[in-house]
Amino acid sequence: MLTPMIHDFATAPRTPREPARAVASTLSDHKSNRRLPVVVMLGVITAIGVWLIRSPGAAGTLEETQYPIAAAKTEYLQAASTEQNLLAGPEPVSSVTTEPVALDQSVSERESLGAQGVDQHLEESYEFYDSLQASSWSVPVQRGIYLTEEDRKRAEYRYILQAASLRDRSEAAALAAKLRKMGLEASYSVSNGDPNNSAWYRVNVGPFSNVSVMNKAEDMLVSMQMMPLKRRVR
Structure with a gap:
């Protein structure tokens, strides 16, 4: 009769595994x-x-x-x-003076009007502008701060x-x-x-x-x- 071999894993030391x-x-x-x-x-x-x-x-x-x-x-x-x-x-005040400017009326314009009454009416109409152009005045000019x-x-x-x-x-x-x-x-x-x-x-x-x-x-x-x-x- 063969007796089975039982290994006690609890008491027997384990062999270390070097490869691991x-x-x-x-x-x-x-x-x-x-x-x-x-x-x-x-x-x-x-x-x-x-x-x-x-x-x-x-x-x-x-x-x-x-x-x-x-x-x-x-x-x-x-x-x-x-x-x-x-x-x-x-800066010192300088004066700006206007000089009289004569009206330039060509002879052809006068001839085209044709009538003395029309001429007289135009002369009366431009009389005010003539007086402005003939007059002179000074305008004060000041510069600076x-x-x-x-x-x-x-x-x-x-x-x-x-x-x-x-x-x-x-x-x-x-x-x-x-x-x-x-x-x-x-x-x-x-x-x-x-x-x-x-x-x-x-x-x-x-x-x-x-x-x-x-x-x-x-x-x-x-x-x-x-x-x-x-x-x-x-």
Whole structure:
């Protein structure tokens, strides 16, 4: 009689399967090899994106820096031109005189009328126009822009803009020359407020007798990364 062999799976140790581990490691290496090109591609795309952002950024920043200065300069020059017309006032009155103009009546027209009565009627009709053409009068002609009383009171005060305050005299002179090239009336002066310290050199723009023109000049200085200070002088 044969006795059946019963294997106790609960107590007997299982034999490890080495081939399964080898397959798992092979799959892991295969996945790593597939991820490597993706990571490299993402790195290349990121580098290209950073380069594109930085390259046009410098040119764009330069254009954005230069454009406000040019726009502010144009507005200031327009306001300054208007201010000159205001201060100039109206031009002297000129007279426009009309000279008598004789009526040009051809002989053929007179002959075509044929009758003296018609001639007399026409002469009476044109008598009023003849008197206008024979007379002379003067018409006042005035040009320019006029200041109101309030504007004239404001013009009594003058303003200056302090563009910068520097320790070095050569830097102050160079900045004043740069502002003059841009159309501003710039100069620099020495300030000895504290005798214990060295002198300061103030770069001033102006003076201005019109607030609107001063505001345009202030916008121009702000566009150049400056912080001007307003001062009122008599």
